[in-house]
Amino acid sequence: MRALVLALGLLLAALAPASAGDKSAELDGLFARLRNAPAVEVKVIENEIWGRWMESGDDLIDSALGQGTLAMSAGHYAIAMALFEEVITRKPDFAEGWNKRATLFWLIGELDASIADIARTLALEPRHFGALSGLGMIEEARGRLDRAIAAYDQALAANPRLDGVRAQRDLLKRKLNGERI
Numbered sequence: 001m002r003a004l005v006l007a008l009g010l011l012l013a014a015l016a017p018a019s020a021g022d023k024s025a026e027l028d029g030l031f032a033r034l035r036n037a038p039a040v041e042v043k044v045i046e047n048e049i050w051g052r053w054m055e056s057g058d059d060l061i062d063s064a065l066g067q068g069t070l071a072m073s074a075g076h077y078a079i080a081m082a083l084f085e086e087v088i089t090r091k092p093d094f095a096e097g098w099n100k101r102a103t104l105f106w107l108i109g110e111l112d113a114s115i116a117d118i119a120r121t122l123a124l125e126p127r128h129f130g131a132l133s134g135l136g137m138i139e140e141a142r143g144r145l146d147r148a149i150a151a152y153d154q155a156l157a158a159n160p161r162l163d164g165v166r167a168q169r170d171l172l173k174r175k176l177n178g179e180r181i
Contacts, residue, residue: 023052023055023057026052027049027052027127030045030048030049030052031049031127031158031159033045034046034049034159034160034161035160035161037161042161046159046161050130053095053096053099053125053128054066054096056087056091056094056096056097058090058091060090061087061090061091061094061097064083064086064087064090065083065084065087065096065097065100067083068080068081068082068083068084068087068100068104069100071083072100072103072104072107077104077107077108080100080104081101081104084097084100084101084104085101087100088101093124094124095120095121095124095125095128096121098117098118098120098121098124099117099118099121099128099130099131099134101117102114102115102116102117102118102121102131102134103134105117106134106137106138111138111141111142114134114138115135115138118131118132118134118135118138126158127158127159128158129155129156129158129159129162129165132151132152132154132155132158133151133152133155133162133165135151136148136149136151136152136155136165136168136169139151140168140172145172145175145176146176148169148172149169149172149173149176152165152166152168152169152172153169156169
C-alpha cells in the first residue's frame with residue numbers, strides 16, 4: 001500500500017503543471033541545445049521552445065490563446081483581438097499573450113501598438129526570437145534599416161539558427177553599405 005501511495009504521489013507530481021522556475025530551466029536547456037544541435041534537430045527544438053512559450057500554466061488561458069491564434073490565422077481579427085485581450089487581462093505576466101497580440105497588430109497595420117506589445121513580450125521573455133524578428137520586420141518596413149539590423153542581431157543572439165533572419169540581416173547590411181542588390 002505504501003508503495004502505491006508513493007507511486008501515485010510521483011505520478012501526480014509529474015502531471016502537475018511546471019512552476020515558472022521549472023519552465024525557465026526547461027527553456028534554458030532548450031536554448032542551450034539549440035545552439036549546437038545538428039541541423040536536422042533545429043526545427044524540433046524550436047518547436048519545443050514555442051510549445052513552452054504557448055503554455056501559461058492555466059488551461060483556460062491556453063485555450064483562449066489557441067483559439068485566438070486560429071482566429072487570427074483565419075483572418076477573424078476582431079475575434080482574435082478579443083481573445084488576446086482576455087489573455088493579457090487575465091494573465092499579464094504571460095509573454096505569449098503579448099506576442100500574439102503584437103502579431104495581430106502588425107497584421108492590421110497598427111505598427112506602434114505592435115512595437116509596444118513586443119516591448120512587453122521582451123520584458124517578460126528577452127530571448128523571444130519571434131518577437132525580435134517581428135520587430136526587425138517592422139523597423140525594416142519603416143525604412144529604419146539600422147534598427148532592423150539591431151533587432152535581427154538580437155534575434156540571432158537568442159537563436160543563432162535563424163537562417164532566414166541571418167540572410168535578411170546580411171542583405172540589409174549590404175544595402176546600408178551602399179551595395180547594389
